Amino acid sequence: MEIFRASNVTKRFGALVAVNNVSYSLHEHEVAGIIGSNGAGKTTFFNLLTGMFPPDEGTIHYRDVEITHETPQQRVTRGVMRTFQLTSTFDNLTVIDNLVLAYFRAHRKASLLQLFLNTCKQHRNNEKITAILETFDLKDLRDREVRNLSLGEKRRLEIAMTMLAEPKVLLLDEPLAGLAESEIQAVLEILRRQMGRQTILIVEHKISHVKDFLQRITVMHEGSIIAEGGYDECMSHPEVRRSYWQIDIDAETSAEAGS
């Protein structure tokens, strides 16, 4: 079942067409990926899906409801959450406070008075928060200020915060960027556990790390989709080989013919 659909979306920044007439859909419980070289328009497309800014043309639907002009906050309420290329945790708060903020918004339709009366202390021992601290191996870091965490720990916390909200669709913007090999494996292990439970869309440079994990890959180049399908299918696509791997197809073909 189709859960997310972008139809003919275009986004321009002045003369630059960052996303050019892209149509894309995500299916329920699918784990899909978007890859492409720098400047391919991946993150802009991601921002259109999450409502960071509206498209100049085209529409976006979530479960057949048009959400093209909804704010990120409205999309979160529908169950669409994202992470950012640079971690979106809050450095001046502790790990537990970051989690409480994420949990509180996701699980309560709070009135203004409740927001004033609720203290973080009241939620510190919440079952779900305690469980997520365990799952993401953050228990020992609970009271540490986020500014003192490593990038890998911050990334784990960021994903933990989105998981606390129990989103229907999780959009991950380069979740492996800047991580060491062991940290990459830890993050991938966490994501693997979510397979079948959530719809996940990953924008990632490190294709080799996620290729076994993704059910469908979409390749973007200069704001357009140039290939879509399985890993092997995409990687053998001539346009992808030219733009993504910068392989000169014509030279390769004539070399093969010559030999």
Add this chain to the structure above:
Amino acid sequence: MDTSLIVPGVIFGLSIGSIYFLMAIGLSLCFGLMRIISLDQLLYYSVGAYITYSVNLHTGSFWLGVLAAVAAGAAVSLAIERIVFRRIYERDLTFSMITSFGVLLGGVGIIKFFWGLVPRPVPVPISEQMSIFGTEIPIYRLIVILVAIAVYIAIWLFLNRTIIGKAIRAGIENVEHVEGLGINVARLFTITFLIAGTLSALAGALHAPLIMVDPHMGLEVLAFVFMVVIIGGLGSIKGTLISSIIVGQVVSLGSLIYAPLAQMAPFAIMLLILLVKPTGLFGSVLLKR
């Protein structure tokens, strides 16, 4: 310098610093969270003083005047946030600065229309004095200092203990990411603006008996309040408190040494601090960019 003037000088400095602190918190939080320079806070300061004057004149109760001033400051700032600022949050910093200056000038015009140009006196509600180190100190000035301390504690508890306070702190770091969590950022902005306007009105109400209330009173403290915000570091409450004490003392003790120093010395201190630490004493990491 007469050493017997030091104790009253320090108390005077603390009380004037307390007024600056109450006004500067709002400016600092508004910049930190919404990235606006809210010069209209000076209007709420004037509104607070005038409402205190009028209520005191008609009821004879200064403290009732302070309560009415706080309520009026909240109401006016809420209305202006809804009508004006909500539409310009996403614009450039200079846009908000010019708009808020327009609101301030328009507001001063309305004050002139209702209260006229003549400066108005507000009697000091407590005329008794208290002996500190053998020097008689007006109790009212001590009360102003205590109110500022209470406000600092309340704001600290609000920002560090409540969920909404933590959301505001998170928003000062990165408002987009707060929005990404599904938190209603527009509501955070309104609450922050309301707090700022209310505290500016409280500052005006408390300051009224120590000065003459006149339509341009906001413009007269403008430079000092800005200095407090800049020295303390935009977005930092602790920095605002410390810098308000510094500016208050420099104004007060400076005038004891050589009167023109009271006006000049705070600027010199600000330049010195900015040379050593461009983000101010406690400027946030984010604002160091």
